[in-house]
Amino acid sequence: MSTAAVKEEIPQDANEHCPGPESELAGKNDACAGCPNQTICATAPKGPDPDISVIAERLSGVKHKILVLSGKGGVGKSSFTSQLAWALSGDEDVQVGVMDIDICGPSIPTIMGVVDEQIHQSNSGWQPVYIQDNLSVMSIGFMLPDKDDAVIWRGPKKNGLIKQFLRDVDWGTLDYLLVDTPPGTSDEHLSLASFLKESGIDGAVIITTPQEVALQDVRKEIDFCKKAKIRILGLVENMSGFVCPNCHGESVIFPPTTGGAEALAKEFGIELLGRIPLDPRVAKSCDMGVSFLDEYPESPACVAYEDIIDRLRDIVY
Incomplete structure (x- = not known):
């Protein structure tokens, strides 16, 4: 979905919205005032991006593309993405790829245990890092030269890297490409929707936690998906209570004062895929770079993950 198409869904009086870099108003609209990219958008060539067809060809071997979204940071997008990837790749006949477009806070390498790996170039493009033969x-x-280096980039440079991940990476034949996104509804999300407009997106899984402060931002993410015409596969409530690793007793940590994800799902007519209780061993597994599902299959959180993942398989197929 191009940013121009997104613009068609935005009311004309909503000047706070970006018109999109392909629009004739790019860099000239009232909404562009003060934007650091105003000059770039105003002077850049207009019209369809020729790389979009190249990306479509590169991703022609990818059957399903699933985005993991949330308006709020710290709700567990990356941990969910990693567990989903490990669960799907548990079938040796299923090929899975994970693309981390959280440019300023890339946590997937740590969570998946490949933080010290490097990317290699071949005749067919950049080679992704393999965790196992099918992942x-x-x-x-x-x-990054140092994993603690800050990535201080403006929008165009971030968008250029996302394009390279789609255009120049030799993903090969995949059953699933999972995209871990940063919080919000900004440059990275618009670019992703634009770059994948020809190759298609199966849909998005939106992650939230039960408290209203998280749900407020998730409502904005839902609105973004509607305007960008991205199908919402379902809503996941993460950290839904605390599970004691010893007695398996559950306690409420983030009170759902406005009804939590269940009420939000009913409000917008979205399927609630499930609730994942907070198990401290999830954080431990992420720090160690191992699969929580493999390490602690007896955990109620593991059962919740597996139920959600089984439902996602059914929806996508």
Whole structure:
């Protein structure tokens, strides 16, 4: 979905919205005032991006593309993406790729245990890092000289890297390409929707936690998906209570004062895929770079993950 198409869904009086870099108003609209990219958008060539067809050809071997979104940071997008990837790749006949486009905070390399790996170039393009024969990962985290280096980039440079991840990476034949996104509804999300407009997106899984402060931002993410015409596969409530690793007793940590994800799902007519309780061993597994599902199959959180993942398989197919 191009940013121009997104613009068609935005009311004309909503000047706070970006008109999109392909629009004739790019860099000239009232909404562009003060934007650091105003001059670039105003002077850049207009019209369809010729690389979009190249991306479509590159991704022609990818059957399903699933985005993991949330308006709020810290709700567990990356941990969910990693567990989904490990669960899907548990079938040796299923090929899975993970693309981390959280440019400023790439956590997938750590969570998936490949933080010290590097990207290699071949005649067919950049080679993703393989965790196992049927599970590969691409992230800016592999490109940083030091993992603690800050990525201080403006929008165009971030968007250029996302394009490279789609155009120049030799993903090969995949059953699933999972995209871990940063919080919000900004440059990265618009670029992703634009670059994938020809190759298609199966849909998005939106992650939230039960409290209203998270749900407020998730409502904005839902609105973005509607305007960008991205199908919402379902809503996942993460950290839904605390599970004691010893007695398996559950306690409420983030009270759902406005009804939590269940009420939000009913409000917008979205399927609630499930609730994942907070198990401290999830964080431990992410820090160690191992699969929580493999390490702690007896956990109620593991059962919740598996139920959600089984439902996602059914929806996508």
